[in-house]
Amino acid sequence: MKRFVAPFAIGMGAVLALSACGGAATTTTGDSADDGKLVVWNWGSSDDAAAAYQDAVLAAFNEKHPDVEVEIVSQPFDQYYTLLGSAIEAGTGPDLALFNGGTQLKSRADQIVPVTDELADIKDQLAGWPAFEDGGETYSAPMFLQGFPVYYNKAIFAEAGLDPENPPTTWDELSDACDTIASETDVSCFALGNKEGLGIEFFMSGFGSGIFTPEEYDAWIDGERDWESEHAKQVLQLWADTSADGWYNDGANSTAMFNDSFDLFSGGSAAMVIGLSSGIAHWKQFDDFLGEDLGFMMPVTVNDGTTLALPIEGGIGYGVLNQDKVELGVDWIKATVDRDALADYSIAGGQIVSDTTIELETDIQSAQDIVAELPGSKPLLHTALGGDTLDLLHRLGQQLLVGEVTVDDAASQLAASEG
The missing domain is CATH 3.40.190.10 (Periplasmic binding protein-like II)
Structure with missing residues (x-):
């Protein structure tokens, strides 16, 4: 019989430098003048579960914005931040981009639009926020918890x-x-x-x-x-x-x-x-x-x-890069932490999700043991650098x-x- 394990709410700091890989590179012009389009960069869906989660996020976003075209651009992870930096420098960056929390996000905080007030209504629902906060501002919402068991x-x-x-x-x-x-x-x-x-x-x-x-x-x-x-x-x-x-x-x-x-x-x-x-x-x-x-x-x-x-903290989240698309960007971020989408992905994809109300349904003992250690966990040392x-x-x-x-x-x- 499968057992249910409920993730605990925990305070966490910065986050891991790697959480996923994959995706074929495409190109985009980051058309910020088009209010009917949202350009989103990430590093791809590495398996069927990740692809299904991305589809669920897109569906949740489209419920609120049925007339907005979302262009999802998957870049190769090993070149991701280099390509993103070059695109931003050239003025052709996306409206939103996926970031590892901690060092990767905080080192680019001056390029990301703070969304502190816009995400305040979901603050109590998720764990792992410190990985996406810097200088008193919030720049994204944590989708998963990432750590080093x-x-x-x-x-x-x-x-x-x-x-x-x-x-x-x-x-x-x-x-x-x-x-x-x-x-x-x-x-x-x-x-x-x-x-x-x-x-x-x-x-x-x-x-x-x-x-x-x-x-x-x-x-x-x-x-x-x-x-x-x-x-x-x-x-x-x-x-x-x-x-x-x-x-x-x-x-x-x-x-x-x-x-x-x-x-x-x-x-x-x-x-x-x-x-x-x-x-x-x-x-x-x-x-x-x-x-x-x-x-x-x-x-x-x-x-x-x-x-x-247990060394674990917030994992990955999308940051808004286009000031003119903040409202759409915030709704995309909220779609990434949609409870139904995260709940499905926690089982199919093996994620320890940030939503503390979701029970992890699994009979895998190591997952149960990891979740049991969450209340006493500590942030990752290297992501504070x-x-x-x-x-x-x-x-x-x-x-x-x-x-x-x-x-x-x-x-x-x-x-x-x-x-």
Whole structure:
């Protein structure tokens, strides 16, 4: 019998830098003079469930604006923000564009029309707002909650002689488990794709609550960061150490995270992976391959005085770029959080949605476990960073993985990047 899990309302900060991929590129002139047309950019519908959700959003919008033509332009994700920036600079940008919350949206807040008052009536209905707020203004509504759960393969744990129902809870236990997996199986401990440099942000946000004290964690999110502090350098050191200790698949720096590294986990070539809670590489997709062998584990305790928390926050949302289309844009945003559309997508697409009134109907245990941890969750550490610092972190993460830079030098560069 299927069980119902009700998402809890939670306070969250900035958001993940990746939530979906796909879509074929088309072009648009962003005809802002045409009041009967709305040009919307996103990065495509990667599967049937995503396409059905987009159709439901379009239907909800058309109920209010039957005479408005909506042109949906799907750009490739790996070029999305570059193409969007070029179009805006050339004056040919869309009326609305899809954004990852946190760094990607906040770094472009001066280009997005604030809609604080216009979205006030749905404020209490959704969780994840801080990812779409900056300087006291609201720029979009969160559609989903996005985070970095650690998933593991119970069958591989059992093969290695580990207890599949009791995953590691401390760093020492995790290190011992990786040593055992290396000696007793032919798979890697963790699946990692770091071709794009994203691995270190998954690592930092995924394990951060077990490294930083709650006070340090909150200060980091609030912008009070010291990259040369003991625990910030410890993040970098542990990242380098895990590579040196052979935790990852060969060629991690030349393996794409989306979707090659996640395919390694799904295919049984790795015991664990830091995945996502929504969008892609999440509980529903992994369950399709692993079934009852799919497990979810919380971050592990690294230091005394820490409080473990699921790293999760608001995910993606549309921002209005055309001041002349604010009314239409706000109605599109509200259509993206239409309760019926989100409820259907939460099941078909495996999303942890932002609407806290929607019950997640699933018998997948990892989804139930994730939702149970929402009340004590924390925002993602890496999405509190500015765009330049995040780009630098990606490059240094690749270098640390193969020993091309020292931890002290990496910390110094990151500190300098934030002034």
